[in-house]
Amino acid sequence: MIKEALLGLLAGKPMHGYDLKVGLDKLFGRASPVNVGQVYTAIAKMEKAGLIEGALVVRDQQRPETKVYHLTPAGLDSLRQWFAEPVERVDLRDEFFVKLSLAQRTGRGDVAAIVRAQRAAALRDMQELTALRERFQGEQEVDLRLLVEGAVLHLEADLAWLELWEKRFARRGDKKGGTSDAKRDGLHHSSHGSDPGLSWGG
Amino acid sequence: MGSTIRATGLTRVYRGEGNPRPAVQDVSLEVATGEFVALMGPSGCGKSTLLNMLGGIDRPDAGEVWVAGQRIDGLSETRLALFRRKHVGIVFQFFNLIQNLDVVANIELPGLLGRGSTAAVRVRARELMSVLGLSELAGKMPGKLSGGERQRVAIARALINGPTVLLADEPTGALDQENGQGVLRLFQELHRDKGQTIVMVTHDPKVAAYAGRILVMQDGRLVEESRPAEARMGRLAARLLGTRG
Ligand SMILES: Nc1ncnc2c1ncn2[C@@H]1O[C@H](COP(=O)(O)OP(=O)(O)O)[C@@H](O)[C@H]1O
Ligand SMILES: [Mg+2]
Numbered sequence: 001m002i003k004e005a006l007l008g009l010l011a012g013k014p015m016h017g018y019d020l021k022v023g024l025d026k027l028f029g030r031a032s033p034v035n036v037g038q039v040y041t042a043i044a045k046m047e048k049a050g051l052i053e054g055a056l057v058v059r060d061q062q063r064p065e066t067k068v069y070h071l072t073p074a075g076l077d078s079l080r081q082w083f084a085e086p087v088e089r090v091d092l093r094d095e096f097f098v099k100l101s102l103a104q105r106t107g108r109g110d111v112a113a114i115v116r117a118q119r120a121a122a123l124r125d126m127q128e129l130t131a132l133r134e135r136f137q138g139e140q141e142v143d144l145r146l147l148v149e150g151a152v153l154h155l156e157a158d159l160a161w162l163e164l165w166e167k168r169f170a171r172r173g174d175k176k177g178g179t180s181d182a183k184r185d186g187l188h189h190s191s192h193g194s195d196p197g198l199s200w201g202g
Numbered sequence: 203m204g205s206t207i208r209a210t211g212l213t214r215v216y217r218g219e220g221n222p223r224p225a226v227q228d229v230s231l232e233v234a235t236g237e238f239v240a241l242m243g244p245s246g247c248g249k250s251t252l253l254n255m256l257g258g259i260d261r262p263d264a265g266e267v268w269v270a271g272q273r274i275d276g277l278s279e280t281r282l283a284l285f286r287r288k289h290v291g292i293v294f295q296f297f298n299l300i301q302n303l304d305v306v307a308n309i310e311l312p313g314l315l316g317r318g319s320t321a322a323v324r325v326r327a328r329e330l331m332s333v334l335g336l337s338e339l340a341g342k343m344p345g346k347l348s349g350g351e352r353q354r355v356a357i358a359r360a361l362i363n364g365p366t367v368l369l370a371d372e373p374t375g376a377l378d379q380e381n382g383q384g385v386l387r388l389f390q391e392l393h394r395d396k397g398q399t400i401v402m403v404t405h406d407p408k409v410a411a412y413a414g415r416i417l418v419m420q421d422g423r424l425v426e427e428s429r430p431a432e433a434r435m436g437r438l439a440a441r442l443l444g445t446r447g
Contacts, residue, residue, distance in 0.1 A: 029442045116426050123407060123416050123428040128438045130411040134387070144442070151438075152408060159407050163244065166420075 051075035212265035240410035243419030291360030350381030
C-alpha cells in the first residue's frame, strides 16, 4: 500500500522525500509506522519504473539541493487503476481459527477458555473504541470517527462469531459431559477419536 | 469504596410447564458505589430476571441480595415497596410514562408518593429536567415527545427520589442509534459527574461498551467479566493518534 499511498500524495502536489514520509504517517494514523528507509526504497523503485520523477531544487543557499518528486502520466494511470479496484477485505487465514484448531487437535489448550479470553479482549477494545468515538465528535474529525466506527462494526462481527464458536463447543461439551480439553493434558497427543478437531480437509 | 449491591448464590426458577431449568443459576456479584456496570448476554439468558432480583422486583429461590447495606430478599411486600421507592430507580425499554400527565407531573409523581415535601420534589424535578435537557418540555404530554425525549423523562422520573442505584433494562432498545447514544452519554455523565451507581442490561456489546465494567451472562450464569485494564486502555488511541510514540 506504500506505493499507492505515495502516488496519491504526489497527485496532490510535488513533494520531497521527508514530506512524503510525514504524509504517510498521517494517513496511516501511525497504525503501522513507516520508516524513512522504506520510503526512500519505494521512491527509488517507483522512479526507476517511471511512475514518478525527481527534480533537483535549491531551497536556500545554506542547504544542499533536494529532490522534489512529481507524478508522471504512467504514475497517474497506476493510481487511477488502484482507485478503481476494490480493496480485498476477506481474510480466510485467521489466526484465531488456527489457534482453536491446534488447541483442539493437540488437546493442549482449553478451547472454552480461548474463546472467553478472546471475547474479554474484544469487549475491552469495544470499550476503548467507544471512548475514542466520543472524542471524535467535531466536524474536522468526521473521517477519524468513521475509521473508528468501522473498527466497531468489525468487532461486533467478531463477537457474534465468537458466540457461534461458543455454541459449537457447548453442544460438543454436552455430548461429552462438559470436560475441557486442558483437563486431559496427557503427554501424548490425545487422539480425540470421534472428533478430529477443526481444520481444513483433515 | 464500599459496595452498593452484593449478591451471592442467586438462583431463580420459573415453575410451570416443562423442565424447570433455572433462569438464573448461582450468580454472585458485587457492584461498587458509583460504578457503571453492564450486564450483557443473548436474549433469554436471564439478564432481566437477575436485574429484577437486584432491584427487589423479584425474589430469588436461593441466595442473598444486599443493597445499600440491607438484605432485601426476605423483606415483606410492604417493606420491599418502601425499599424500592427509596433506593431503586428503574428504566425500561418502553418508557412506561403516564399518558395523561405532562412531563413535570410524570417526573414528580414517584416523589410525591414518598415522604419528601412537595416543595423539595418540585426543586429536584427542575434540577433533573435541566440536567437531562428537558426544561423546555415541562408542560408537554408524553404523546407529543420523541422516543429519545420519552426515555429522558423516564430517567428523570427514575432519579426523582435520589436512588442508591439506577437500574436500566435495555434502555436503548426502542431508540434509533442517535437517541440511544444520547441516553448512554447521559448515563456516563450521571456516573462520572454525580457518582450515580448504574446497572444496565443489554444484549448489544456496542451498548455495553459505554459501561466501565461488563458482566457477560450465558444460560443463567455469569461466565466472565471485562473491564478496561489500565495497561490495555489507550493502546488503540496510541495507535491511531501516536500519543505514545
Ligand atoms: N415470568 C416468567 N415465567 C416463566 N418463564 C420466564 C418468565 N420470565 C422469563 N422467563 C424465562 O426465563 C429465561 C430468562 O429470561 P429473561 O431474564 O427475561 O432473559 P433476558 O432478559 O436475558 O432476555 C428465559 O428462558 C425466559 O423464557
Ligand atoms: Mg430482558
